Amino acid sequence: MSPLEVLERDYPLIDSSFRMFCASHGIFTVQDFLVHDLYELEAFAERDYAQDKLKQGIAQMVSKIESQRRPWLNGLELLEDSQINKGTLSTGCERIDVLLQGGLREGHVTELVGPSSSGKTQICLKAASNVSRKYSGTVMYFDTGNSFSAKRIAQFLSQPSDPADIEVNKTVQRVMSSIVCHSIFDIFTLLDMLHQLMNNLKSQIGCQVRMLIIDSLSSLIAPILGGGGAHGHSLMLTAGFLLKELAHEHNLSVVVTNHMVAGEAGISKPALGESWKSIPHVRLLLSRYNAINGSCISILKHPYLAAGKTTEFMVR
Known part of the structure; x- marks a missing residue:
């Protein structure tokens, strides 16, 4: 499982503060993030003094995960x-x-x-x-x-x-x-x-x-x-x-x-x-x-x- 820290170079919002916030909820890797309840995580972020930055970091994580999805293929391509x-x-x-x-x-x-x-x-x-x-x-x-x-x-x-x-x-x-x-x-x-x-x-x-x-x-x-x-x-x-x-x-x-x-x-x-x-x-x-x-x-x-x-x- 890829640790969150390896993403900081390409995703600046996933910095030490964001990772510390994630760690407080048992999230240390991309895998942990995938299986976590995002609504619950956003609710916790809203209670934090840096809520805007944390919510942006969550959105960036979601965007990265979505970018890894395969594109749609038509029937001929599948064949x-x-x-x-x-x-x-x-x-x-x-x-x-x-x-x-x-x-x-x-x-x-x-x-x-x-x-x-x-x-x-x-x-x-x-x-x-x-x-x-x-x-x-x-x-x-x-x-x-x-x-x-x-x-x-x-x-x-x-x-x-x-x-x-x-x-x-x-x-x-x-x-x-x-x-x-x-x-x-x-x-x-x-x-x-x-x-x-x-x-x-x-x-x-x-x-x-x-x-x-x-x-x-x-x-x-x-x-x-x-x-x-x-x-x-x-x-x-x-x-x-x-x-x-x-x-x-x-x-x-x-x-x-x-x-x-x-x-x-x-x-x-x-x-x-x-x-x-x-x-x-x-x-x-x-x-x-x-x-x-x-x-x-x-x-x-x-x-x-x-x-x-x-x-x-x-x-x-």
């Missing part, structure tokens, strides 16, 4: 955008790739939702290994529950060859060096990392990023949604919009995992609620169908494919 650089990345699971007509689409946010042990993390690890092996660029892996397994990725890469084979070892070293894993345990660190990634991609710092995996996103967001307050909900939507912007602007394939929670009549449903449903472009439901690593995957939502299509698969 051209969907046809340019929106390829697919193979997951390494043939049946999943067939179901998705090629794999995970670049420029889209794909959500894997399912109960524990349904195969979400295994698909993430398999996709990370396969994308790093087959395509140029980096895979960013945000691990929120200590589920990342370098050993499991090495197993994917060495099958069915002898793990002691020299060429296999070279492949493992090359692939592992192109997977960048970060451990993230709270929503604020995630937002910081997403902003940092956005800035790096805009500045072309580092090599090309092809895929971003967050396993699991729901474990970061679910704890802040309790209590019925709007703050957690706003943080969730902000994270979602950032992921969509990263995917769209930089042609990334973004993959997030989401767990299941108990719903009405004991029927399980995806966590994060109804508001989250509009965020991912693609939602895939996973479930176990036997005890020997067998899973089932179904399309819940897809911009190009019919919902309800299903296939069975095993991650090997």
Whole structure:
């Protein structure tokens, strides 16, 4: 999240006095400003001796945020955008790739939702290994529950060859060096990392990023949604919009995992609620169908494919 102080050079009204006023209301970053009640903030400003300057600063902040919105696009522009650089990345699971007509689409946010042990993390690890092996660029892996397994990725890469084979070892070293894993345990660190990634991609710092995996996103967001307050909900939507912007602007394939929670009549449903449903472009439901690593995957939502299509698969 960008601290307010970095804006002062381009926006003089966002000076130390304005930032001190914001800090007194728990606002230290642009992100904090986005999720704050602006009517309430303006009401507090009116009680201050420097109310005119503070209200001008608030207006300048709003103007900056509004300027970041994307312009309107007509249908032809949207069609051209969907046809340019929106390829697919193979997951390494043939049946999943067939179901998705090629794999995970670049420029889209794909959500894997399912109960524990349904195969979400295994698909993430398999996709990370396969994308790093087959395509140029980096895979960013945000691990929120200590589920990342370098050993499991090495197993994917060495099958069915002898793990002691020299060429296999070279492949493992090359692939592992192109997977960048970060451990993230709270929503604020995630937002910081997403902003940092956005800035790096805009500045072309580092090599090309092809895929971003967050396993699991729901474990970061679910704890802040309790209590019925709007703050957690706003943080969730902000994270979602950032992921969509990263995917769209930089042609990334973004993959997030989401767990299941108990719903009405004991029927399980995806966590994060109804508001989250509009965020991912693609939602895939996973479930176990036997005890020997067998899973089932179904399309819940897809911009190009019919919902309800299903296939069975095993991650090997």
